[in-house]
Amino acid sequence: MESTAGRLASVLQRIGEVATGAGRAPEDVSLIAVSKTFGPDHIRPALVAGHRIFGENRVQEAMGKWPDLKADFADTELHLIGPLQSNKAKDAVGLFDVIHTIDRDKIAGAVAREMDRQNRRLRLMVQVNTGEESQKAGIGPRDAEQFVARCRETHGLDIHGLMCIPPFDDNPGPHFALLAKLAAQCGVAELSCGMSADYEIAIEMGATCVRVGSAIFGPRG
Numbered sequence: 001m002e003s004t005a006g007r008l009a010s011v012l013q014r015i016g017e018v019a020t021g022a023g024r025a026p027e028d029v030s031l032i033a034v035s036k037t038f039g040p041d042h043i044r045p046a047l048v049a050g051h052r053i054f055g056e057n058r059v060q061e062a063m064g065k066w067p068d069l070k071a072d073f074a075d076t077e078l079h080l081i082g083p084l085q086s087n088k089a090k091d092a093v094g095l096f097d098v099i100h101t102i103d104r105d106k107i108a109g110a111v112a113r114e115m116d117r118q119n120r121r122l123r124l125m126v127q128v129n130t131g132e133e134s135q136k137a138g139i140g141p142r143d144a145e146q147f148v149a150r151c152r153e154t155h156g157l158d159i160h161g162l163m164c165i166p167p168f169d170d171n172p173g174p175h176f177a178l179l180a181k182l183a184a185q186c187g188v189a190e191l192s193c194g195m196s197a198d199y200e201i202a203i204e205m206g207a208t209c210v211r212v213g214s215a216i217f218g219p220r221g
């Protein structure tokens with residue numbers, strides 16, 4: 001199956017199979033179709049096929065394509081899965097429905113202020129740098145519980161879950177397991193983990209949303 005709609009259907013079917021095999025309900029795992037770098041002509045077939053959950057990693061890029069797409073498909077849910085700068089918080093809160101990458105107080109505060117100003121309630125997740133990689137965004141695993149508490153108490157944010165991107169060369173399983181353990185400690189239910197290469201493992205380890213790009217839209221240029 002070469003079309004976007006065909007690949008989307010295959011991934012959805014596989015998610016269902018893996019979830020069922022792991023004793024989970026397929027509807028407990030949502031598929032975020034990651035459309036970064038792809039233009040509206042590539043995204044529309046997935047919308048026309050009925051998919052409504054999409055992810056982008058850059059605010060600026062998303063601003064260039066999603067206002068029009070959301071106008072045509074109003075029930076679309078857009079997820080920010082890339083790093084957020086505080087000077088982009090206004091645009092991000094205006095456009096996105098879910099942010100996966102809250103990872104420091106400055107961003108937590110900026111998002112909280114913008115949600116108040118715009119009277120919008122987004123679902124929020126905290127990104128955890130499970131591999132403790134210096135170049136990667138996310139709060140360190142040891143600081144995650146305290147940071148989630150500060151998001152709630154200091155910034156008044158309702159945190160729904162945790163997100164991670166394992167180191168490229170690592171076996172992802174232990175990272176997903178660590179994320180699940182931290183989520184239980186923090187008292188949050190959502191686990192955003194798993195990409196094209198490892199979403200099956202992520203589902204077996206409890207992911208509630210997987211972020212899949214190239215397996216749906218094809219290789220990025």
Ligand SMILES: *Cc1c(COP(=O)(O)O)cnc(C)c1O
Binds near residue numbers: 036082165196212
């Ligand atoms: C690009 C991206 C994905 C999707 O990656 P694929 O390997 O194409 O599935 C998932 N999560 C994040 C944070 C990304 O930036």
